[in-house]
Amino acid sequence: MKVRTMCFVLTTDNFDILKEKDMLLPLDDLLKERNFDFSRIRPGIMDALRARDPEGQGRLLGIPVEDVAVALHYNKTIFDKFGASYPTDGMTWDEVVELAAKVTGERDGIKYRGLATNFMSQAMTQLSANGTDPATGEPQFSKNPAFGRFLELAKRIADIPGNWEPDISYDFTKGEVAMSLGLIANTIPYYPEELDYDVVSFPAWSDLPGVGPSTLPFTIAISKQSKHIDEALDVLEYLLTDEQQIRMTRKDVPSVSGDQSILEQFAADVLKRDMNVKGIYSLQQAKPAIYSPYGPDILLYGTNYVGSQVGPFLKSGGRRAELPQKDG
Numbered sequence: 376m377k378v379r380t381m382c383f384v385l386t387t388d389n390f391d392i393l394k395e396k397d398m399l400l401p402l403d404d405l406l407k408e409r410n411f412d413f414s415r416i417r418p419g420i421m422d423a424l425r426a427r428d429p430e431g432q433g434r435l436l437g438i439p440v441e442d443v444a445v446a447l448h449y450n451k452t453i454f455d456k457f458g459a460s461y462p463t464d465g466m467t468w469d470e471v472v473e474l475a476a477k478v479t480g481e482r483d484g485i486k487y488r489g490l491a492t493n494f495m496s497q498a499m500t501q502l503s504a505n506g507t508d509p510a511t512g513e514p515q516f517s518k519n520p521a522f523g524r525f526l527e528l529a530k531r532i533a534d535i536p537g538n539w540e541p542d543i544s545y546d547f548t549k550g551e552v553a554m555s556l557g558l559i560a561n562t563i564p565y566y567p568e569e570l571d572y573d574v575v576s577f578p579a580w581s582d583l584p585g586v587g588p589s590t591l592p593f594t595i596a597i598s599k600q601s602k603h604i605d606e607a608l609d610v611l612e613y614l615l616t617d618e619q620q621i622r623m624t625r626k627d628v629p630s631v632s633g634d635q636s637i638l639e640q641f642a643a644d645v646l647k648r649d650m651n652v653k654g655i656y657s658l659q660q661a662k663p664a665i666y667s668p669y670g671p672d673i674l675l676y677g678t679n680y681v682g683s684q685v686g687p688f689l690k691s692g693g694r695r696a697e698l699p700q701k702d703g
Contacts, residue, residue, distance in 0.1 A: 502525065
């Protein structure tokens, strides 16, 4: 029985595990030998990947093949019912909270919520804050004011009368939530056709205009132990061609391309309506937080500690726990 050496590893942020298994393969020099054009990838993505180097050297340890794009979704029917103006691209969190209050309330016996608190952790990534000190492992949750600022935002949203209550389950597709944050790969291709909604850019902090969340794309790494590294590089280069990126994004996979015309084709083959996809990509990605081997990460993946603490924080009336550390 022959055992084949694994070439590819699909990952998001587990490069530290690949390091432990002696599978990390830095790609910078290999790609430079092939005259790979790094500028073809959307700005911010490469920075996010390089920040994940567990040795802190900023090496490229994988190639991004699918981006993580987020947006603010809004229900036009609810806004019309309340006589409120629709959200627009470039709005700040302050403006969105104010708007949420205008579309929260009861109409015809139905309770409408202005803004769901799901995916709030993406607002935290806009502040580029570390969960722990990368050098000492000291938790920063009670020391870095960015965390308090983030939780205060969550509390402001919850304090809108009628918008939040303990154990509430927001469901944008049921037509009772006016605005909701979400990953477009999980929403736009799958929301029901009868739902009259659109999307705008993710809200920005007032002192960081035009800055969206720092996201970490789905990435393919090549095992250091592989005997077919050249062939694996051929495949990765193909996945990043315009042809393949267009094919993927027109289905339902957000592209990592830096070409705006490609990004705006998201879900074009499955959508039966015009949507403001252009607005989603109107923000620049925030500077990624410095990687800390002590964790936890402030991401959509893994434990997403910050996101998991929004609910308990609101239920506690505003008391926040300290960030846990990884063992070791």
